[in-house]
Amino acid sequence: MKCLKCKTRMNEKRSNFEEGIPYSYWSCPNCQEEIVDMRQLHSVAEKYRKLKQYSATVSQWGDSIAIRIPQKLAAQYHLKPKKTVSLIPEKKKH
Ligand SMILES: [Zn+2]
Numbered sequence: 001m002k003c004l005k006c007k008t009r010m011n012e013k014r015s016n017f018e019e020g021i022p023y024s025y026w027s028c029p030n031c032q033e034e035i036v037d038m039r040q041l042h043s044v045a046e047k048y049r050k051l052k053q054y055s056a057t058v059s060q061w062g063d064s065i066a067i068r069i070p071q072k073l074a075a076q077y078h079l080k081p082k083k084t085v086s087l088i089p090e091k092k093k094h
Contacts, residue, residue, distance in 0.1 A: 001035070003028040010035070021047050 001010045008030040016022050023044055026035040057068045069079060079085065 001026045003031060003033050004035070005033050006031045017044070019048070019051055
């Protein structure tokens with residue numbers, strides 16, 4: 001990979017996002033230009049999704065089914081007991 005600005009050969013470097021997800025980028029030793037390889041962004045986004053995923057326990061509650069929402073997620077969405085929420089099903093994956 002050559003620098004787009006000065007055509008110097010760039011060095012591949014590795015770094016981590018906050019959550020510890022590694023990614024690599026190119027750095028120019030001459031002008032300090034940095035380029036992130038866009039091809040890896042998809043896989044990084046996928047890893048993010050998995051990290052941010054929460055699981056909920058479904059349990060029987062009288063005639064209804066109840067889902068227990070983790071406290072962290074409830075706080076994030078400002079969910080409080082007795083609050084009415086709308087449920088929108090995700091599209092089924094084929
Ligand atoms: Zn450069």
